[in-house]
Amino acid sequence: MPSALITGGHAGIGYSCARHLASHYKWDLVLAGRSPRRMQQVAGELHRDFGIKVTNLHLDTSSLKSVREAAAHVARLRHNGQIGGLDAVLCNAGGRFDGPIAYSADGHELTFATNCLGHFLLVNLLQDIIEDDGRFVFTASGTHDPDTADGKMVGAVVEPDAKALASIGKAGTASVSAGKRYSTSKLCNILNAYELHRRLRASGRSVSSIAFDPGSVPGTGFLRGMPVAVQWLSKTALLRWIFKRRGITMGSLDFSGASLARLAADPGFADASGKYYQSNNGTLAETRSSTLSYDEARAAKLWAQMEELAGLHPNDDCNQQDDRREAGRSSG
Ligand SMILES: NC(=O)c1ccc[n+]([C@@H]2O[C@H](COP(=O)([O-])OP(=O)(O)OC[C@H]3O[C@@H](n4cnc5c(N)ncnc54)[C@H](OP(=O)(O)O)[C@@H]3O)[C@@H](O)[C@H]2O)c1
Numbered sequence: 001m002p003s004a005l006i007t008g009g010h011a012g013i014g015y016s017c018a019r020h021l022a023s024h025y026k027w028d029l030v031l032a033g034r035s036p037r038r039m040q041q042v043a044g045e046l047h048r049d050f051g052i053k054v055t056n057l058h059l060d061t062s063s064l065k066s067v068r069e070a071a072a073h074v075a076r077l078r079h080n081g082q083i084g085g086l087d088a089v090l091c092n093a094g095g096r097f098d099g100p101i102a103y104s105a106d107g108h109e110l111t112f113a114t115n116c117l118g119h120f121l122l123v124n125l126l127q128d129i130i131e132d133d134g135r136f137v138f139t140a141s142g143t144h145d146p147d148t149a150d151g152k153m154v155g156a157v158v159e160p161d162a163k164a165l166a167s168i169g170k171a172g173t174a175s176v177s178a179g180k181r182y183s184t185s186k187l188c189n190i191l192n193a194y195e196l197h198r199r200l201r202a203s204g205r206s207v208s209s210i211a212f213d214p215g216s217v218p219g220t221g222f223l224r225g226m227p228v229a230v231q232w233l234s235k236t237a238l239l240r241w242i243f244k245r246r247g248i249t250m251g252s253l254d255f256s257g258a259s260l261a262r263l264a265a266d267p268g269f270a271d272a273s274g275k276y277y278q279s280n281n282g283t284l285a286e287t288r289s290s291t292l293s294y295d296e297a298r299a300a301k302l303w304a305q306m307e308e309l310a311g312l313h314p315n316d317d318c319n320q321q322d323d324r325r326e327a328g329r330s331s332g
Pocket residue numbers: 007008009010011012013014032033034035059060061062063092093094095096114139140141142213214215216217218220221222223
């Protein structure tokens with residue numbers, strides 16, 4: 001049975017996607033997240049409603065150690081036949097972190113660590129496990145493009161320099177708003193999706209790497225760090241009407257979740273690699289992303305910096321990590 005791993009598949013757009021993958025495609029699922037109680041509940045519900053197999057995987061995308069452990073766990077599950085082929089990895093978890101700047105356990109700015117660096121490492125570690133025609137899908141956001149209404153709403157992105165982004169707010173650095181930290185993390189996800197596509201093709205692999213913007217989706221936990229009044233306002237028909245008139249990309253829980261599921265599983269998207277898709281007003285369509293996102297030199301530099309930050313070694317994969325861990329245990 002095909003299966004998909006979804007980060008943050010127990011809530012919001014990820015949960016909607018999980019239900020679509022289960023109901024429409026009958027795929028088994030690996031829910032990867034850091035909220036075991038809610039994940040347990042969702043796994044039970046998906047199994048009961050659709051008869052699929054659901055495996056829960058502990059993963060905190062902001063922690064490199066947690067990502068490495070999760071990837072090694074997936075390798076074991078696959079090796080032991082506890083999951084079938086891994087056909088899609090959906091890098092969906094993420095958020096915008098308002099309030100004082102916070103840092104991950106590794107000391108990296110939290111938005112960058114959660115939305116971007118953790119997924120970068122996860123995808124790299126799962127490259128040798130994903131099926132040959134499998135798909136990596138990176139959830140981005142229209143806010144990454146400063147030339148659009150979405151981008152203007154949060155403020156222009158800053159330079160996608162991984163080392164600078166990881167250090168935002170530390171002594172001697174310029175302050176960057178939560179909105180810009182968020183949109184820049186999403187720009188990095190698109191740059192990485194395109195760079196991964198080029199690398200996969202250069203190595204002769206047929207795995208896909210796709211970027212996705214779900215559009216503005218009310219009713220998820222996305223605005224949880226914002227004042228209650230803003231959260232309330234975001235769900236009103238009036239604000240949706242204003243957004244639509246201003247040209248904001250408009251998603252919905254059901255349509256955006258279904259769109260993510262289609263990008264993961266639908267044969268109609270078999271040639272979607274290296275492209276950016278937006279769900280907008282009930283249509284899922286290939287769209288041009290920002291001018292900056294097509295800058296191959298920037299993407300290559302970002303990738304190299306991220307490899308360094310993630311401590312990724314050439315030929316690093318989670319099977320080897322498992323071997324190293326075993327060797328460590330037996331020697332010590
Ligand atoms: N809603 C929108 O308008 C909108 C627009 C454009 C893009 N997006 C993107 O769509 C994706 C899904 O967002 P959403 O709107 O569905 O928000 P959501 O309801 O808050 O869902 C976010 C999911 O990410 C998980 N998550 C957050 N930090 C994590 C971490 N460190 N490790 C593991 N999981 C973590 C959350 O898990 P917990 O329950 O444990 O926190 C939750 O399952 C995000 O990448 C977001 O940036 C959303």
